[in-house]
Amino acid sequence: MAKIIVVTSGKGGVGKTTSSAAIGTGIALKGHKTVIIDFDVGLRNLDLIMGCERRVVYDFVNVINKEATLSQALIKDKRTKNLFILPASQTRDKDALTIEGVQEVLEELAKEFEYIICDSPAGIEKGAQMALYFADAAIVVTNPEVSSVRDSDRILGILQSKSRRAEEGKEPIEEHLLLTRYHPGRVALGEMLSVSDVEDILAIPLLGVIPESEAVLKASNQGTPVILDTISEAGMAYGDAVDRLMGEERPLRFLEVQKKGFIKRLLGG
């Protein structure tokens, strides 16, 4: 039985696709057969982040419309074993996704894969609802910033009321908070919401904290999931988050301000 995990946030630009790519890669590295689906019809970007944009021939909508088979549309990742990508359609409108069509594709994928990661589009419209509808677990990507936290709370409400699990009265979707673009220095100065502030407000279990890191932009420039940059803080933090997702205990890292020299400390810079 495959586990369907939606990576969602409500707000755009918080790191959903970066997180989907990193977490999907991390799970595959652990030996689980994994597929990441881009649900952002019309604004496909997962292919770029994964570095497979030139290998896209068929997409999710082609499969739903039976213009291509799943095996034709799935892209096998070149770096990571056990990892596949199902790209979104770039041209068609959002109505191309239907509940029945998505369900059919997910059921077929579930026969072959252990983990199905759904990279949600921003917003709370149809595309986002489609991405979360069949989910067993949700990773809510949040920045320590007011609009992102509020939108995350909104999306939690939707997970609890408009998912298949909610509609069928089943066990609710497992919720995980992933705090990204975290800046320990600014938190220490009282300029940024802290991990515990966001936990207090959203009241869902914390999966991980990804520090603001230059490695993220560098990785996306190169089309490599940042988790493969194992010497970067962001890469290691994603690694920890994947371990926790798999049920392992990992202490939080990179939440403290790095030690400064005497002069810098004196000047308070």
Place this chain on the structure above:
Amino acid sequence: MGIFDYFKSKNAPTSASVAKDRLQIIVAHERTKRCQPDYLPQMQQEIIDVIRKYVNIGSEDVQIQLDNTDDCSILELNVTLPE
């Protein structure tokens, strides 16, 4: 804490704590709304229409709220009548 920090006001709340307070209020408010049934806005409008037949009130003069406790729901209706 650097030497410059000593010149800053000690009492002013940090912007992060302001953000947290604002978020806690708005999120709590939105959560209560989320739990409300879909018919509530329409019911509110119809109640306003009925009262308007007899008294001239504006739509902002009627406040309607549904509170859920453990085993009962309380529909609170607050109508401000003109003098």
